[in-house]
Each structure stands twice: as structure tokens, then as C-alpha cells.
Amino acid sequence: MTHSSNTVQDNRISLLGLGPMGLALGGALLKQGHCLTVWNRTPDRADELVVQGAQRARTVAEAATASTITIVCLNDYTTIYRVLDRAAAELEGKVLVNLSSGAPSEARAALAWSAERGIDYLEGAIMVPPPLVGEPGAVILYSGDQGVFDRHRTTLAGLGDPRYLGADIGLAVLYNTALLEMMYATINGWLHASALLDSANVSAQKFAELALGWFMPTVVDYASLAEQAPDLDAADYPGDLGTLAMNLNALEHITRASEEQGVHSDHPRLMKELAERAVAEGHGSQNYFAIYELFKKASPRS
Ligand SMILES: NC(=O)c1ccc[n+]([C@@H]2O[C@H](COP(=O)([O-])OP(=O)(O)OC[C@H]3O[C@@H](n4cnc5c(N)ncnc54)[C@H](OP(=O)(O)O)[C@@H]3O)[C@@H](O)[C@H]2O)c1
Structure with a gap:
């Protein structure tokens, strides 16, 4: 499934999850000049990014509506489903990039969950600690549909060298x-x-x-x-x-x-x-x- 196209709208990115890693991703995306919308369970965690120019979404659905790409960086897959279930309709026809850690079976289940809802899904694995995100030498691994990856490679490159590993969704993790x-x-x-x-x-x-x-x-x-x-x-x-x-x-x-x-x-x-x-x-x-x-x-x- 490949819905999204590489349009000027791709400059808009939504980010769900502002733990130490989510904050680093948000900072790097703002530095790259993206129009960033952020959501976090604890809204105050977004304060610093908002000062730097991010929009604070009040709900997950509001964040998913704002962009064609949504990046999710949460503690685990249980939380991911708890959060995304509130915005499945808004994500339909768009791209979801998961940068939370897990196991290959969890990546496969998330791909199936996304496909059932008409969402293009890429799995990523961040290989550096938060201070190195967006810095030279940072590498982020991706797996999933190559067409989706290729269309968003430039955007993803702002977070770290994006290494595409193959169509098997479990490869990145x-x-x-x-x-x-x-x-x-x-x-x-x-x-x-x-x-x-x-x-x-x-x-x-x-x-x-x-x-x-x-x-x-x-x-x-x-x-x-x-x-x-x-x-x-x-x-x-x-x-x-x-x-x-x-x-x-x-x-x-x-x-x-x-x-x-x-x-x-x-x-x-x-x-x-x-x-x-x-x-x-x-x-x-x-x-x-x-x-x-x-x-x-x-x-x-x-
Ligand atoms: N930090 C690193 O060095 C590093 C390196 C590589 C990969 N990663 C991966 O990146 C992901 C995020 O890591 P992290 O360091 O940012 O911290 P984390 O503690 O793994 O995740 C924190 C995020 O999860 C949210 N969260 C936790 N429980 C929730 C719930 N029940 N409902 C909604 N949101 C919930 C937190 O929201 P609140 O702010 O509201 O608590 C926060 O946004 C993880 O999968 C981790 O393995 C981290």
C-alpha cells in the first residue's frame, strides 16, 4: 500500500511521544525547518519544543490530522496501540513511522494493524542516544515498503543517516x-x-x-x-x-x-x-x- 506522495505537505510532521528520545527527534526536526506538531500524554513535556516553534496538539487525533507523516516514539507497543487507537481514522492514507523499540513479532503485528486501517507503516530503530540524534554519524535503521521509504528518505535523513534494510518489516528491530x-x-x-x-x-x-x-x-x-x-x-x-x-x-x-x-x-x-x-x-x-x-x-x- 502506498498512499502518500512527496509533496510540499511532507514538510509537516507530527510526533507522538516526548520522552528523552522524542524530545531529541523533535529538536532535530525543528532544526531541519519542519513544521512540527507534537503530542505527549504529559503535555508540559512539549514546552521547550513549543518555544522553538512546534505546535502543541491537544489530542492524538489533532496531531495525526496536522501532517502526512506521523512519527511515534513511545515506551512500548502496548502504549503505541493505546495512543494510536484514538487516531486511526485521521491516519488513514498517511504514513506512520514507528521509532519505538520492540521485537520483530511486534513490528509485524503493527504492520498488520496499519494495513487494516489503510496506513503506510515503516519500522525504524534509532541506533544512537538522544544527544546524537540529527548529528553527523547518527544512524537510524528502517524496514518496510521501499516505495514509502524512498519517498520520505530526505525527511528521515534529518534525524540521522537513514539505512534501508529491506521489505521484511521485522528487519530494523x-x-x-x-x-x-x-x-x-x-x-x-x-x-x-x-x-x-x-x-x-x-x-x-x-x-x-x-x-x-x-x-x-x-x-x-x-x-x-x-x-x-x-x-x-x-x-x-x-x-x-x-x-x-x-x-x-x-x-x-x-x-x-x-x-x-x-x-x-x-x-x-x-x-x-x-x-x-x-x-x-x-x-x-x-x-x-x-x-x-x-x-x-x-x-x-x-
Ligand atoms: N533514550 C534512548 O537512549 C533511546 C535510544 C534508542 C531508542 N530509544 C527508544 O525510543 C523510545 C522512547 O524512549 P525514551 O527514551 O524517549 O523514553 P521511554 O521512557 O521509553 O518513553 C517515554 C514516552 O512514552 C510515553 N508513555 C509511557 N507510558 C505511556 C502511556 N501509558 N500512555 C501514553 N504515553 C506513555 C511517555 O509519556 P509521558 O511523558 O507522559 O510519561 C513518553 O512520551 C523507546 O522505545 C526506546 O527504546 C531510546
């Missing part, structure tokens, strides 16, 4: 969760390793010189991980430079050292158990990346 998983796993690795050194009274600041200044960029080296990505796609894990069985030894040492030093040992133990399972499944003579074959399957207890 799936990328979002995958990237956040990488962030948490990396940060947890650094924090747990620092705790190990802290047990010998080595400060995180001192450890950072070696760990973050040399080890991560040289030995983990993201460019080299990217070079090896095709091997994951081809399930090609030659073990000639080191095997998963050898890496299991290292993971046993990390788990034991954590226990001996009196620091939390669940994190290395989980990595050790995963490597044990991969070895049990016959990947012991391949390299460590063969653990990817385990990750691609649902875990036994789920």
Missing part, C-alpha cells in the same frame, strides 16, 4: 537487537576481564592500556572479523592455525582463574559450556568460529 547484543557482549567481556585484574589490585585504568590500547585492536581486530565473515556464510572453519578444542582449554583456564581469584565465574563458564557442546557436536578440530553452527540453532532449553 532485528538488526537493532543484534547490534545491542554485540555491544553488551563486548562491554561485558571488558568488565569481567577488568574484574579478574582487579582481584590482583590492578586498576581498570592500567589494564585498559594493554586490553583496549593493544589487545582488542590488534588481536580481536574488527577488520579481520569482517574479512572472515564470508567463511561464516560458507560454514568453512579450517582448524590449521588453532582448533576449537584448543580454545576450550583457554575457556577452562579463564573459568578456573575466575574461581581461584574469587570473581564471578558464570560468564566464562557459559562460554566454556558452549565450546564443550560444539566439541561434542563434532566441531573440535575446526577453528573457534565453528561455534557459529551452535548459535544458529535454538538452544536445547528454549
Whole structure:
């Protein structure tokens, strides 16, 4: 379904939700010269944007009526439906861009909800904190109908580099969760390793010189991980430079050292158990990346 056209009316944008992220989106849209209408459950949160030139809508329906594009940035999908149910008629034939976080199944349900009401729906995922919205380097991921995305790309670019991922509506939030998983796993690795050194009274600041200044960029080296990505796609894990069985030894040492030093040992133990399972499944003579074959399957207890 593709109702909207790229007309001068697209300069009008409505924004529902003025938490920290909604306020940042509103500020960036005003800076871009858009005619912005805002609505928030707690109306006072709009005060600063109103001073900067935004119109305050008294109702969700009033906000949806004011523009051809409505951006929604609320805490969750339950709230989104609670809010949008009051303006479904006003949104008909227009574009709804959801920049609230969720799961792929929620994005699919929201697409179906929108389609039933004649609304063009795009799903987005904001990959930066509020102060970086609209700034160089900000990226926002989108998925859904490419025609709708293309027509509004210029408008969306004011919030951050808009990266279109595909027609599958769940892709934006799936990328979002995958990237956040990488962030948490990396940060947890650094924090747990620092705790190990802290047990010998080595400060995180001192450890950072070696760990973050040399080890991560040289030995983990993201460019080299990217070079090896095709091997994951081809399930090609030659073990000639080191095997998963050898890496299991290292993971046993990390788990034991954590226990001996009196620091939390669940994190290395989980990595050790995963490597044990991969070895049990016959990947012991391949390299460590063969653990990817385990990750691609649902875990036994789920
Ligand atoms: N902040 C970040 O760093 C960040 C980064 C990336 C993505 N995001 C995503 O952006 C979305 C918004 O985040 P946020 O940081 O702005 O704060 P948030 O706490 O997730 O959402 C606050 C917004 O939700 C509204 N709200 C909550 N319950 C409501 C209800 N029952 N009825 C109506 N409105 C309700 C709040 O209204 P009131 O003002 O009236 O309470 C406010 O507008 C979230 O999905 C978040 O995951 C945030």
C-alpha cells in the first residue's frame, strides 16, 4: 500500500511521544525547518519544543490530522496501540513511522494493524542516544515498503543517516537487537576481564592500556572479523592455525582463574559450556568460529 506522495505537505510532521528520545527527534526536526506538531500524554513535556516553534496538539487525533507523516516514539507497543487507537481514522492514507523499540513479532503485528486501517507503516530503530540524534554519524535503521521509504528518505535523513534494510518489516528491530547484543557482549567481556585484574589490585585504568590500547585492536581486530565473515556464510572453519578444542582449554583456564581469584565465574563458564557442546557436536578440530553452527540453532532449553 502506498498512499502518500512527496509533496510540499511532507514538510509537516507530527510526533507522538516526548520522552528523552522524542524530545531529541523533535529538536532535530525543528532544526531541519519542519513544521512540527507534537503530542505527549504529559503535555508540559512539549514546552521547550513549543518555544522553538512546534505546535502543541491537544489530542492524538489533532496531531495525526496536522501532517502526512506521523512519527511515534513511545515506551512500548502496548502504549503505541493505546495512543494510536484514538487516531486511526485521521491516519488513514498517511504514513506512520514507528521509532519505538520492540521485537520483530511486534513490528509485524503493527504492520498488520496499519494495513487494516489503510496506513503506510515503516519500522525504524534509532541506533544512537538522544544527544546524537540529527548529528553527523547518527544512524537510524528502517524496514518496510521501499516505495514509502524512498519517498520520505530526505525527511528521515534529518534525524540521522537513514539505512534501508529491506521489505521484511521485522528487519530494523532485528538488526537493532543484534547490534545491542554485540555491544553488551563486548562491554561485558571488558568488565569481567577488568574484574579478574582487579582481584590482583590492578586498576581498570592500567589494564585498559594493554586490553583496549593493544589487545582488542590488534588481536580481536574488527577488520579481520569482517574479512572472515564470508567463511561464516560458507560454514568453512579450517582448524590449521588453532582448533576449537584448543580454545576450550583457554575457556577452562579463564573459568578456573575466575574461581581461584574469587570473581564471578558464570560468564566464562557459559562460554566454556558452549565450546564443550560444539566439541561434542563434532566441531573440535575446526577453528573457534565453528561455534557459529551452535548459535544458529535454538538452544536445547528454549
Ligand atoms: N533514550 C534512548 O537512549 C533511546 C535510544 C534508542 C531508542 N530509544 C527508544 O525510543 C523510545 C522512547 O524512549 P525514551 O527514551 O524517549 O523514553 P521511554 O521512557 O521509553 O518513553 C517515554 C514516552 O512514552 C510515553 N508513555 C509511557 N507510558 C505511556 C502511556 N501509558 N500512555 C501514553 N504515553 C506513555 C511517555 O509519556 P509521558 O511523558 O507522559 O510519561 C513518553 O512520551 C523507546 O522505545 C526506546 O527504546 C531510546
